[in-house]
Amino acid sequence: NAGVTQTPKFQVLKTGQSMTLQCAQDMNHEYMSWYRQDPGMGLRLIHYSVGAGITDQGEVPNGYNVSRSTTEDFPLRLLSAAPSQTSVYFCASRGPGGAGGSGEQYFGPGTRLTVT
């Protein structure tokens, strides 16, 4: 298994540009999520999905869109990039882990985004 993969690894955007961060997992996990990591802020949840066709907002959803057309893929779209979106972005998936959904999360390697 490749686990969780993310592309690209690095990206530089100009203010106002749009782009899509790709995320894929090959573990047949229903739950997937996007986080951003900023110094001193820990991990903040952007959007998540509990299965194909179902998405919901996390803590910091503004400026981002997601869709989940398949179990495997969960792309994150930046609609009009702003310098405040400069961050490291992580995608994660989680298996059921038994009764009650106790599974741990598997994280991708991250995308380092700079908006100038």
Added chain:
Amino acid sequence: AQSVAQPEDQVNVAEGNPLTVKCTYSVSGNPYLFWYVQYPNRGLQFLLKYITGDNLVKGSYGFEAEFNKSQTSFHLKKPSALVSDSALYFCAVRDLGGSYIPTFGRGTSLIVHP
């Protein structure tokens, strides 16, 4: 509501000494508790979790954590630190009776000195 706190931004320890990284939590029901480690320029990796049962949980790389319900804590420990343990450590909690989404602490930077 659920929350988690890692009271120390940084922990320094000498190689060979025991280490502790602290985590306290708040949930309204029963907690699922997790520890993850992040090495530089990498994604988070799962270390261990507490779901139910034995309060002492053993995980990867010789780490263990003790669940203490009365103190609402889940401190990460290792008997003998290695320089290679230097990394960022995150505690996470999910309320079994509440949110489907885990809450992460802000992370603790562990520095092990040779």
